[in-house]
Amino acid sequence: MGTARIVFDRWDGRYAGRMADVRSSAVRDLFAAASRPDMISFAGGMPDLSGVPAEAVAGAARDAVLHEGACALQYGSSEGRPALRRTIVELMAESGVRLAADDVIVTAGAQQGLDLLAKTFLDPGDTIICEGPTYVGAIQAFSAYQPEMVCVPMDDDGMRTDLLEAELVRLGPRGAKFIYTIPNFQNPGGVTLVPERRRRLLELARAYDIPVIEDDPYGRLRFEGGHVKPLRALDPDVIYLGTFSKIFAPGLRLGWMTAPRPILAKVLLAKQAADLCGSAFAQVTAERYFAGTRWRRVLQGLTRTYAERRDAMLSALEEHFPAEVRWTRPEGGFFVWVELPEFLDAGSLLAEAVEHGVTFVPGSAFYPDGRGRNCMRLAFCYAEPEAIAEGIRRLAEVIEDRLGLYRAFIDAGALPAHGEGAA
Numbered sequence: 001m002g003t004a005r006i007v008f009d010r011w012d013g014r015y016a017g018r019m020a021d022v023r024s025s026a027v028r029d030l031f032a033a034a035s036r037p038d039m040i041s042f043a044g045g046m047p048d049l050s051g052v053p054a055e056a057v058a059g060a061a062r063d064a065v066l067h068e069g070a071c072a073l074q075y076g077s078s079e080g081r082p083a084l085r086r087t088i089v090e091l092m093a094e095s096g097v098r099l100a101a102d103d104v105i106v107t108a109g110a111q112q113g114l115d116l117l118a119k120t121f122l123d124p125g126d127t128i129i130c131e132g133p134t135y136v137g138a139i140q141a142f143s144a145y146q147p148e149m150v151c152v153p154m155d156d157d158g159m160r161t162d163l164l165e166a167e168l169v170r171l172g173p174r175g176a177k178f179i180y181t182i183p184n185f186q187n188p189g190g191v192t193l194v195p196e197r198r199r200r201l202l203e204l205a206r207a208y209d210i211p212v213i214e215d216d217p218y219g220r221l222r223f224e225g226g227h228v229k230p231l232r233a234l235d236p237d238v239i240y241l242g243t244f245s246k247i248f249a250p251g252l253r254l255g256w257m258t259a260p261r262p263i264l265a266k267v268l269l270a271k272q273a274a275d276l277c278g279s280a281f282a283q284v285t286a287e288r289y290f291a292g293t294r295w296r297r298v299l300q301g302l303t304r305t306y307a308e309r310r311d312a313m314l315s316a317l318e319e320h321f322p323a324e325v326r327w328t329r330p331e332g333g334f335f336v337w338v339e340l341p342e343f344l345d346a347g348s349l350l351a352e353a354v355e356h357g358v359t360f361v362p363g364s365a366f367y368p369d370g371r372g373r374n375c376m377r378l379a380f381c382y383a384e385p386e387a388i389a390e391g392i393r394r395l396a397e398v399i400e401d402r403l404g405l406y407r408a409f410i411d412a413g414a415l416p417a418h419g420e421g422a423a
């Protein structure tokens with residue numbers, strides 16, 4: 001039997017204050033548990049790569065070395081290779097955003113964009129506004145720069161812009177450095193910001209003179225309903241983050257940022273300090289992959305796969321989850337957000353769920369201040385439909401067991417009924 005070792009960190013007193021608030025990503029921590037062969041994982045938002053044609057990617061990588069090795073294996077420009085930036089311009093035009101290649105820089109995934117923007121904009125103690133709950137990687141990236149994060153609640157139509165306005169009024173002249181939003185199939189909420197609220201958010205941002213960061217990894221993964229234009233299509237001042245991780249493969253670590261030129265120039269300085277330039281090899285490989293048309297069919301196939309998995313999850317939730325539990329119904333993306341009765345703590349259910357062979361991410365990971373304890377994020381992107389149905393059945397058992405325990409206590413008069421006296 002193994003014994004737990006307490007590791008003392010003798011450098012503890014040496015670290016910068018900014019590291020104090022940076023928590024390990026709960027999602028990454030769960031990767032170890034999720035690797036058990038019998039485990040059904042609803043934890044990580046890992047794209048399904050089975051549809052990505054290995055030989056086409058291998059061909060692109062091989063050609064990158066054999067035909068463009070002098071560039072692909074060399075340092076490149078900090079803003080990214082012109083050919084890939086032109087590809088990005090074409091992708092953005094399909095979403096309704098008109099750009100020139102000079103409006104775009106290539107980043108190491110959207111994640112680097114988040115870090116560079118935080119580095120560029122934030123001083124300790126600054127306020128920023130985001131959705132509550134929000135992307136755990138954004139909390140991690142932002143918190144290193146020590147801001148105060150204000151979370152605006154969402155409903156099925158995305159961020160509540162009436163509550164955003166109330167926050168802006170409350171903050172008064174102090175204002176906020178930026179508003180961070182994931183308008184399409186939000187991570188972790190699964191909801192999409194409706195067009196009226198997109199317009200309202202931009203009106204408010206303009207009225208209060210606050211930059212908006214639009215993080216859009218899932219916009220092209222729509223299963224139903226019409227395309228909703230990105231915020232950037234409605235306002236050229238919006239800072240937009242895109243990524244190849246969900247439409248191609250995250251292993252290349254390629255994303256992009258478009259922003260007003262003065263902001264882009266500052267971000268570029270931050271990027272030069274971070275990595276000099278992105279991987280030219282990855283960029284040439286992506287250029288070659290996206291030069292053909294096959295990627296479109298691959299993306300259509302991926303979208304169909306995710307839609308089937310979403311359907312499998314929603315019908316299993318309907319069939320197995322207790323009536324007291326609520327969840328969102330995403331029209332695209334990777335995630336369903338589940339709200340348990342307030343008195344249940346999803347974090348405390350996790351160990352039991354893992355014993356039953358299923359994982360998820362507890363909701364508190366998606367708030368900077370530990371809210372969301374009664375919530376969980378379920379990723380439907382990775383498991384096959386049959387496994388999804390079985391995983392939801394197992395999870396329902398765990399929730400039912402815990403609910404049964406509470407009901408027994410309530411019947412015995414030992415606990416307040418749901419809602420009574422909930423602080």
Ligand SMILES: Cc1ncc(COP(=O)(O)O)c(C=O)c1O
Pocket residue numbers: 045108109110111112135137182187215217242243244245250254255
């Ligand atoms: C909302 C959001 N932003 C950014 C990222 C980071 O993606 P990338 O792989 O492009 O760094 C993710 C990844 O899951 C995400 O969900």
